[in-house]
Amino acid sequence: MVKPAIATPAATNPFFPLPFLVISRRRETRDTVTLRLRPLSDVRLIAQPGQFMMLSVYGVGEVPISVSGLPRRPGELEHTIRAVGSVTRHLVALHPGDQIGVRGPFGTSWPLQLAHGQDVLLVAGGLGFAPLRSALLAILRERWRYRQVIVLYGARSPADLLYRRDLSRWLQRPDLVLRITVDHPDQYWRGQVGVVPNLIRQVTAFFEPANTVAMICGPEIMMRFTIRELQKHGIPDERIFLSLERNMQCAIGLCGHCQLGPFFLCKDGPVLPYSRLAPFSEIREF
Amino acid sequence: MASPAVIDVNGLAALIAALQQEGYRVIGPIQRDGAIIYDEISQLNDLPFGWGDEQEAGMYRVRRREDNAVFGYAVGPHSWKRFLHPSPVVLWRARRRGNEWMIEEPVEDSPRLAFLGVRSCDLHAIGVLDRVLHHGSYIDPIYAERRESAFVIVVQCAHFTPRTCFCASMGTGPKATQGFDLALTELVEPDAHRFVVEVGSARGAAILQQIPHRPAEPTDVTAAEHAIAQTAASMGRQLQTAGLPAALLANLEHPHWDKIAQRCLACGNCTMVCPTCFCFSVEDRHDLTGTVTERVRRLDVCFTTSFTYTAGKPLRQSIRSRYRQWLTHKLATWVEQFGTFGCVGCGRCITWCPVGIDLTIEAAAITGREQTTEGVV
Ligand SMILES: Cc1cc2nc3c(=O)[nH]c(=O)nc-3n(C[C@H](O)[C@H](O)[C@H](O)COP(=O)(O)OP(=O)(O)OC[C@H]3O[C@@H](n4cnc5c(N)ncnc54)[C@H](O)[C@@H]3O)c2cc1C
Ligand code: SF4
Ligand code: SF4
Ligand code: FES
Numbered sequence: 001m002v003k004p005a006i007a008t009p010a011a012t013n014p015f016f017p018l019p020f021l022v023i024s025r026r027r028e029t030r031d032t033v034t035l036r037l038r039p040l041s042d043v044r045l046i047a048q049p050g051q052f053m054m055l056s057v058y059g060v061g062e063v064p065i066s067v068s069g070l071p072r073r074p075g076e077l078e079h080t081i082r083a084v085g086s087v088t089r090h091l092v093a094l095h096p097g098d099q100i101g102v103r104g105p106f107g108t109s110w111p112l113q114l115a116h117g118q119d120v121l122l123v124a125g126g127l128g129f130a131p132l133r134s135a136l137l138a139i140l141r142e143r144w145r146y147r148q149v150i151v152l153y154g155a156r157s158p159a160d161l162l163y164r165r166d167l168s169r170w171l172q173r174p175d176l177v178l179r180i181t182v183d184h185p186d187q188y189w190r191g192q193v194g195v196v197p198n199l200i201r202q203v204t205a206f207f208e209p210a211n212t213v214a215m216i217c218g219p220e221i222m223m224r225f226t227i228r229e230l231q232k233h234g235i236p237d238e239r240i241f242l243s244l245e246r247n248m249q250c251a252i253g254l255c256g257h258c259q260l261g262p263f264f265l266c267k268d269g270p271v272l273p274y275s276r277l278a279p280f281s282e283i284r285e286f
Numbered sequence: 287m288a289s290p291a292v293i294d295v296n297g298l299a300a301l302i303a304a305l306q307q308e309g310y311r312v313i314g315p316i317q318r319d320g321a322i323i324y325d326e327i328s329q330l331n332d333l334p335f336g337w338g339d340e341q342e343a344g345m346y347r348v349r350r351r352e353d354n355a356v357f358g359y360a361v362g363p364h365s366w367k368r369f370l371h372p373s374p375v376v377l378w379r380a381r382r383r384g385n386e387w388m389i390e391e392p393v394e395d396s397p398r399l400a401f402l403g404v405r406s407c408d409l410h411a412i413g414v415l416d417r418v419l420h421h422g423s424y425i426d427p428i429y430a431e432r433r434e435s436a437f438v439i440v441v442q443c444a445h446f447t448p449r450t451c452f453c454a455s456m457g458t459g460p461k462a463t464q465g466f467d468l469a470l471t472e473l474v475e476p477d478a479h480r481f482v483v484e485v486g487s488a489r490g491a492a493i494l495q496q497i498p499h500r501p502a503e504p505t506d507v508t509a510a511e512h513a514i515a516q517t518a519a520s521m522g523r524q525l526q527t528a529g530l531p532a533a534l535l536a537n538l539e540h541p542h543w544d545k546i547a548q549r550c551l552a553c554g555n556c557t558m559v560c561p562t563c564f565c566f567s568v569e570d571r572h573d574l575t576g577t578v579t580e581r582v583r584r585l586d587v588c589f590t591t592s593f594t595y596t597a598g599k600p601l602r603q604s605i606r607s608r609y610r611q612w613l614t615h616k617l618a619t620w621v622e623q624f625g626t627f628g629c630v631g632c633g634r635c636i637t638w639c640p641v642g643i644d645l646t647i648e649a650a651a652i653t654g655r656e657q658t659t660e661g662v663v
Contacts, residue, residue: 013391015377015378015581015583016389016391017389019387058382058387058570059571059572059579060570061569061570062568062570062581097385099386219597246601247595247596247601249566249568250568252423253424255568256565256566256586257565257586257594259615261614261619264623267424283539286538286607
C-alpha cells in the first residue's frame, strides 16, 4: 500500500491535483469501468451528484469525469469511465493500488432540492447514465422526499448496459419505475428496442408535468429529442435539466474551452435548466 | 496624489535606473525586426527614439519619424499579456518513486516587472485580464503573482495618428486617468524634449522622488492635454457600442457571417495579438524514463478545430462558427461573463489580420448599424 506522501498545495494553487488511490475497479462493459478512489491526504473532496472531477494520469493528461456514485466512506469518490482516447484509456487500465491525481469538485449539480416533493424523471443515454446514477442513488437514499421516481435508460446494445447489478435490483423495487431500451438487440434480449425518447410516452401516467423535475444526460441528439418529447407532455423548460459536455482543460473558468454563449460549462454548468439554454439550442456549432 | 512633475530625457534614463535599482526588470518598447515590440530594456538607448509606424487593416510598417519622439508609435504586435499571462508555463512537476508520485511546484522565481510605455487601451486590457484571471471565483496564481508586483508606467497616446484603433469608442482611452503608478505624456518640442509625469500611487511617488524632476508648470500640463486631445480627435476607427451585445446575439445566423468566413483563414493572429484573449490549453509531457512529468499550459486560439474537440469531434467545424465565437465573445458574451467588453479597441486584430478583416466593420454589418469609420475604403 502506498502511504500519503505529499504535502497538498492545492489550497493555494487550483491546478494542483491531490493524490488519490484506486481502491476498486469494476468492469462495466468492454470499454468501461467504475473506479473507487480514496484520498491519500487529509483533504476531503465532497462532490454533489452532477458535479465532476478532473482526473489526472501523471504524464498523460487530465480529463473531466462526473461522479457516478456516492461515497461509501467520507472522501471517497466513484467514477465510471469509458476508454475513448489517450487519458481515458489509461484511466480504464488502472488497478487497485495505483495512484492518480484529482482536482475538484467542479460545476453545478443536479437539482435534487428542487425535486423534493415532486415527481422525478431521469432520462439517460449511454454513458450519460454515469452522472445520473449518482443522482438516483441520492434520491433512493432519501426516497421519502420524492413522489414518483422514473428512470429511462437507453444503451446501444445489451452488452453496453452499465451497472447491471444495480439495474436488476432497481427493477425489483416497487417505488421506482425503470424502463430500459437498446438500439441494437442481441439474440437474448427480451426487453424494449428503440431510442430513449420513445419511452417517455409509456410512462406519462406516472408523472404530473407541472410538478415534475426532469434530468437528462446523454448524446446531444438524444437530449434534443428527449426535450421535445418532454415539452410535448407539458414539462416546463425551467424544470428540464441537462448535463452538457464540452472540451474542458481547466475546469475553473480560466481556459475558455468550455464556453457555450455566455456560459462557462465548467462552472455555470455542466447541469443547466433548458430554459437558459433554449436561446442557443437551435444555433448550429455555437 | 501628488501634483504633476516634469522630467527630461535624462530623467527617463534615471527612471529606468531607479526601477532596476528597486529590483524590477524593466519591460518597454524596442524597435526590432521591423516592429515596435516589448522586451526587457537595460538602458535609455534601447527605446525606439525617432521610430513611428504606419498601420492599416492587414498592414504594419515601422518608419522613421521626423522628430526624436520616444513613444511616437501606436501599439505593435506585442501586449503586456506576454508577461502577465506568459506561455508556456509549467504548472507543476511530478516525480515518480516506485508506485508513488510526488508533486512539486516549479521552482521559478517570478520576476518583479516594471512596464514602461503602457497605453491606455492596454491598461484597460490589463483591467479586463484582472477580471478574468484575478477577480473571479478562481484565481490564476501565475497571473496574480506577476500582476500584483507589476509597476505600471503609462505613456499617454500623443504624436501619432491612430489608424486601426478605436479606444474612444470603447471608453478605454486615449488618456489613462487611473490604475497606474506613473503616467508620462511626451512633449517633443525642439530643445524641450520632456515628459509630464502624473503620479498614480504611493509607489509611483516614491520612485519619482529618486529621479531629477521639477514641478509641472500650467503650460506643461496644457501642452500635454492638447497632445492627447489631438489623438482623440483623429481616431481611425469607431464602434457603436450601445446595445451591441444584444444586437450581435440576435443575429447569430446573419448571412454576413458566411461572407467573413470566405475571407478568414482561421490563422488565429487576431487572438494572439489581442491583449485580452486569455484562452489556454493544458498538456502533460514527460521525460524518456517516465519518472518526471510536467503539466504545461500554453495560450491557445479559438480558431483551431482542436479547441472544441468534444465527444470525438470538433464542435465548431466551420470557420464561420469559429469567427462568430470570437467576435461574439469579444463584443457580446464577455459583457455577461465579466461585466466589460472583451475588446479595448487597440486595433491589433485589424492590423495583424493577414486579410484585413476589421471587427468594427464586421460588427456593424452584422448588426445593421451605421458604419461611420473614416479612412476605410
Ligand atoms: C463535465 C463532463 C463530464 C464527463 N463525465 C464523464 C464520465 O463520467 N465518464 C466518461 O467516461 N467520460 C466523461 N466525460 C468525457 C471525458 O471527459 C472525455 O471522454 C475525455 O476527456 C476524453 O479524453 P481522452 O484523452 O481519453 O481522449 P482524447 O485523447 O482527447 O481523444 C482521443 C480520441 O478519443 C475520441 N473521443 C474523445 N472524447 C470522446 C468522447 N467523449 N466520446 C467518444 N469519443 C471521444 C476522439 O475521437 C479522439 O480520436 C465527461 C466530460 C465532461 C465535459
Ligand atoms: S479584439 Fe482587436 S481591437 Fe479589440 S482588444 Fe482585441 S485586438 Fe484589440
Ligand atoms: S480574422 Fe484575420 S487574423 Fe483572425 S483568424 Fe481570421 S484571418 Fe486570422
Ligand atoms: S474548462 Fe476551462 S474555462 Fe471551463
